[in-house]
Amino acid sequence: MKRFIRIASGQGFWGDWLEAPVRQVEGGPIDYLMLDYLAEITMSILQKQKARDPKMGYARDFVPLMQRILRTCAERGIAVCTNAGGVNPTACRDAVVEVARSCGLAGRARIGVVLGDDLMDRLDDLLARGHRLENLETGEPLERVRDRVQAANAYLGARPLVEALKQGAHVVLAGRTTDTAITYAPMIHEFEWRGDDWDRIAAGIVAGHINECGAQASGGNTGVDWQTIDFVNIGYPIIEAYPDGSFVVTKHAGTGGRVTRATVTEQLVYEMGDPREYITPDGIADFTTIRLDEIGRDRVRVSGIRGRPATQHLKVSIAYGAGYKAVGTLVYSWPDAYAKASAADRTIRGRLERLGLRFDEIRTEIIGAGACHGPLAGEASPDLPEVELRIGVRSATDQPAVERFTREIAPLILAGPPTATGFAGGRPKVEEIVAYWPALILKSEVEPHVRVEVATA
């Protein structure tokens, strides 16, 4: 057994820095590279792409990335764990196999896929058999929005990923697994942790939580002395994991960013619910047991983590169409920028009312004068050099009303308060609202459908 393994974070979301994973692979020693591409809402976008083209439906950026790093990964023995498979891991695999062959790795690179998280085709069967898939936030049964569901995926845990690694996969492509699992599956695999070793599993979960948002654990977005951080050359986090469940958060030497107690703590509390129960398919981690020690420059040791047994359920991420929205903006300059933007807002609202248009919400923000912090920001100064009026509408059913709204912004340029500018982007676009419906399902309904396939390129 290896004394320790290094699991590098290369992507915190789809759209994160394209250079980050390359720098993780080339900037120093690592054993695994984890890449997180999927947000809740990404799945519905991918379902739409797959509906248009059965070869699509995965994180497309992943394929050119593989072109850049796969050969080096093979030479250095680095395995890749990712959820880039989206709603079509098989198509993603086919594309990666092509890349492997073009890199001279035919007959050598082994590519694994994890299937079975996608519940879209099973939804009616599940509902018919009495699974209500109630919204965890509102308690409503899924039946209410069934006809508008665009994606439904169970969050799988680490076990299928571990299985793919056991079968010798150099690249493991999953769809909807938990963001944390792609970090700790290598730990379970390398250190042969038992499935009921709850404390070690919990340690893996915490390591995964630290890795899953990329540089947010290594100085990105930090509130402490951010002025002195080199963001240009920022290093992404690396988990140096030990068999006993302890680990060190670090980054490659010579990179920017910073790994301190402060930066790691900031990421630990990010998107935190009840810290005593961070629930995953593989176990529950208690974040109130985490011990942090700064043991060197850009080295934070994490230990003492306690866990509890997993539940019988998996979380299901469901995306459904929930109406339409549009947001328009105009900029107003000094003098009286705030007063002009407010008058423009009243003008638009007055015209919408005369048109008899009704919306579920009309929301106005004046950027530069409290859009983020509202009343906490205090009164707007009359001397503000400029502000941006940002007005948005939303309707669950009335798409034409939202369309009409988008034509009420530009008229303000000539037929409203003075100094309107900043309209070069043209008319705002009507967007479909794809809302998120979290639910639970029994593991016994999903796990028998989970399959792992590992193929040689």
Add this chain to the structure above:
Amino acid sequence: MRMKLLHLAHARSGDKGDTANVGLIALRPEIYPILEREVTAERVKEHFRGICLGPVERFELPNLYALNFLLHNGLGGGGTVSLKTDAQGKTYGAALLRMEIDVPDDVARKLGLSQ
């Protein structure tokens, strides 16, 4: 002495649906007990009046010298539904750092804190 949390803590915030979470972290371990005493769920609810429309829950993480707040119904519908610029509550941590709390003068002196 009245002090802004900005000088006592740092923060990170994010979203879970229509609930915002704000993690408030003491800048030094000795400051944590002051945060625990002063920054109650009730005070945070009051601070975010007009922004957070539901209840506020607080969880303590003394091991990390941190408090975690959940601001329910705080994001105008949340995620993709919300029309807010900050639909993910990314700036709510900074908003909490605007809060002023009482720090006993002798404690402030001992900790070398100044406004």
